[in-house]
Amino acid sequence: xxxxxxxxxxxxxxxxxxxxxxxxxxxxxxxxxxxxxxxxxxxxxxxxxxxxxxxxxxxxxxxxxxxxxxxxxxxxxxxxxxxxxxxxxxxxxxxxxxxxxxxxxxxxxxxxxxxxxxxxxxxxxxxxxxxxxxxxxxxxxxxxxxxxxxxxxxxxxxxxxxxxxxxxxxxxxxxxxxxxxxxxxxxxxxxxxxxxxxxxxxxxxxxxxxxxxxxxxxxxxxxxxxxxxxxxxxxx
Ligand code: GLN
Numbered sequence: 001x002x003x004x005x006x007x008x009x010x011x012x013x014x015x016x017x018x019x020x021x022x023x024x025x026x027x028x029x030x031x032x033x034x035x036x037x038x039x040x041x042x043x044x045x046x047x048x049x050x051x052x053x054x055x056x057x058x059x060x061x062x063x064x065x066x067x068x069x070x071x072x073x074x075x076x077x078x079x080x081x082x083x084x085x086x087x088x089x090x091x092x093x094x095x096x097x098x099x100x101x102x103x104x105x106x107x108x109x110x111x112x113x114x115x116x117x118x119x120x121x122x123x124x125x126x127x128x129x130x131x132x133x134x135x136x137x138x139x140x141x142x143x144x145x146x147x148x149x150x151x152x153x154x155x156x157x158x159x160x161x162x163x164x165x166x167x168x169x170x171x172x173x174x175x176x177x178x179x180x181x182x183x184x185x186x187x188x189x190x191x192x193x194x195x196x197x198x199x200x201x202x203x204x205x206x207x208x209x210x211x212x213x214x215x216x217x218x219x220x221x222x223x224x225x226x227x228x229x230x231x232x233x234x235x236x
Contacts, residue, residue, distance in 0.1 A: 001055050001215045006032050006039040009054035011080075011096075014045045015070050019148065019196035021060030021093045027200040027207050028056060035219055037211075046073055052083040055214040061094030061151070061196060068112055071099045081115055089189045089214045090117070093199060097184060097192030098122040098153050107152075118185045118192055119158030125174055128152045132234060133170030133195055135183040138162060142205045145183070146234040147195025155185075155194075162186050164193050189213055202230065 008029060013022045022043075029039040044050045046069075057080075062070065074080070084090045092100050101120035103111045114121075130150045137145045145165050154174035157163060163173065163182030172183030172194055184193035191210065193199055200207040204224055212219055 004038065006037055006056070006211075006214060007042060007051075007054045008039060008056045008058065009042045009044050009051060011044050011050065011057055011059045012046055012070050012073065013043050013060065015066045015073075016062035016095055017060035018062050018094075019150075019198070021096075021196060021198055022058070023198035024058050024091060024093070024200040024207075027198065027204070028211060031204065031207050031222065032211055032215075034222055037215060050077050050080045052079040054083070054088060056210060057084055057088055057090045059090070059092040059096030059099065061096060063095075064106065067095040067099065067104070068106075070095070071104065071112060071114055074099060074115055075113065081117070084115070084190065085117055087189075089210055090191065091200075091210060092190075092192040093196060094149070094151055094194050097194060098155065100185075100190065100192050101155070104153070117190055118187055119161035120155050120185050122153040122155045124152050125154035129171035129174060129194075131170060133172055133183060134168040134234070135165030135170075135172060136168060137165040137206065138179065139164070139186060139191075139206070139209050142203070142209055144168075144231070145193075145195060145199070145203050145206060146231065147193070147197045147199045147202055149194045149196065151194055157182060157185060164191060202234070
């Protein structure tokens with residue numbers, strides 16, 4: 001974090017964000033503020049020039065047409081892409097995850113370029129994956145992740161690309177790799193997942209991991225009295 005204030009950029013909330021994925025920004029801001037860290041959310045819409053100095057960038061999910069528009073728009077933002085490849089922390093959900101990969105193949109068999117920030121590619125599968133997902137997160141200290149998925153994309157990771165987690169139930173990426181049945185992808189400061197919820201509302205330890213990456217600080221734990229009850233609801 002360069003300045004005293006944590007800045008969270010929500011990329012294209014007017015285009016991507018089917019399941020209130022922009023709520024991830026609220027979770028990050030609140031959990032920073034509860035620890036005395038000022039935080040501000042910037043909504044970065046398609047008619048603006050995106051600021052390249054945010055500490056955290058968030059990209060949500062969306063319909064196929066919106067996704068291709070977003071991939072094209074993001075692909076033209078070179079300074080932003082460099083920030084995401086460098087010091088910023090990025091969380092991308094569903095269509096956002098697919099956009100961060102190298103290619104996205106649509107239902108007609110056409111390949112569309114992604115940003116190439118994660119080593120993965122996505123094709124449209126034979127059926128939609130819809131429902132609850134539970135995975136074991138590979139990020140240290142995060143534990144079990146839960147969320148809701150709704151996608152047709154099947155994502156294959158490159159040989160050295162780590163998934164974000166290993167699926168316990170649900171579909172996730174829909175492919176197997178060296179960690180088994182993978183969900184999402186993770187590479188340093190870039191995290192991608194199929195989980196909606198918003199994912200950070202349902203998984204506050206993932207939110208704290210992102211905040212620790214962005215601030216460069218060890219953050220003191222916040223009591224999570226509702227978490228066991230929340231987990232029981234979704235794991236039942
Ligand atoms: N359009 C993509 C798919 O169906 C992403 C869907 C989403 O973001 N929920 O795979």
